[in-house]
Amino acid sequence: MSAPESSGRTARVTGAMNPDHRVLWVHRVGAVVVALVIATIGVLGFAGGLGFFDTEGATMAGGLSTNGALSTISVVTAAVLLLAAVRGGKLASTVMIVIGVLFLVSAFGNLAVIGTPYNLLAFRLPNVFFSIGAGLVLLLLGAYGRVSSKLPPDNPYRQERGADDEEPDDAHRQSYPSSPVEAAADAAMAEASRALAQGAADDDQRRRLAALDDARTHEERRAIWMRFDDGTVQA
Numbered sequence: 001m002s003a004p005e006s007s008g009r010t011a012r013v014t015g016a017m018n019p020d021h022r023v024l025w026v027h028r029v030g031a032v033v034v035a036l037v038i039a040t041i042g043v044l045g046f047a048g049g050l051g052f053f054d055t056e057g058a059t060m061a062g063g064l065s066t067n068g069a070l071s072t073i074s075v076v077t078a079a080v081l082l083l084a085a086v087r088g089g090k091l092a093s094t095v096m097i098v099i100g101v102l103f104l105v106s107a108f109g110n111l112a113v114i115g116t117p118y119n120l121l122a123f124r125l126p127n128v129f130f131s132i133g134a135g136l137v138l139l140l141l142g143a144y145g146r147v148s149s150k151l152p153p154d155n156p157y158r159q160e161r162g163a164d165d166e167e168p169d170d171a172h173r174q175s176y177p178s179s180p181v182e183a184a185a186d187a188a189m190a191e192a193s194r195a196l197a198q199g200a201a202d203d204d205q206r207r208r209l210a211a212l213d214d215a216r217t218h219e220e221r222r223a224i225w226m227r228f229d230d231g232t233v234q235a
Contacts (some may be wrong), residue, residue, distance in 0.1 A: 024089060034141075093142045104136070111128045163178065
């Protein structure tokens with residue numbers, strides 16, 4: 001095994017992430033930017049000297065309303081995001097996704113109590129729109145480079161999970177047989193698979209198909225099947 005391959009395999013086994021990878025910097029910078037915006041709203045709310053659960057609140061620039069409780073929540077949320085950004089790695093991504101979901105839940109939950117005595121966070125429609133927007137931004141930034149059906153090889157989340165258990169891209173590609181013997185093996189495998197699906201496979205077909213379970217490509221499955229035929233593997 002070559003040195004680069006060995007070091008790459010070791011990185012996957014230990015689950016180490018490259019802290020300088022662009023994906024992780026997007027998580028860090030995104031968390032800081034959103035935290036600063038939220039912290040600014042919280043500080044402005046404290047500066048107004050509002051009651052903690054004042055349901056009317058006070059209007060700030062942009063039409064947002066706040067009170068003591070909402071300002072406290074905003075500052076605490078900003079602090080959590082900043083700490084996650086300092087820690088970096090998967091934590092920053094996870095925290096952004098969780099807080100993003102909470103923002104969306106808060107938006108629709110507080111929308112239901114606007115204009116009632118239960119509007120303890122002094123929400124108005126601009127607050128609802130801000131919460132939805134902030135929640136979506138956090139979700140998108142937190143999921144960036146992490147939630148995808150196909151991650152590039154250098155992606156830190158793919159490397160952390162380990163690529164050794166993944167099937168190669170051509171695992172299910174059926175290559176054309178290069179000889180009549182290979183063609184016969186392919187036909188026999190297809191027939192055995194049909195028989196198994198119909199519940200009509202015999203013992204020999206079942207043993208052969210069971211032996212193919214660990215094969216990762218069609219070529220490997222064909223080779224195993226042909227070893228039954230030439231007696232290398234006992235049927």
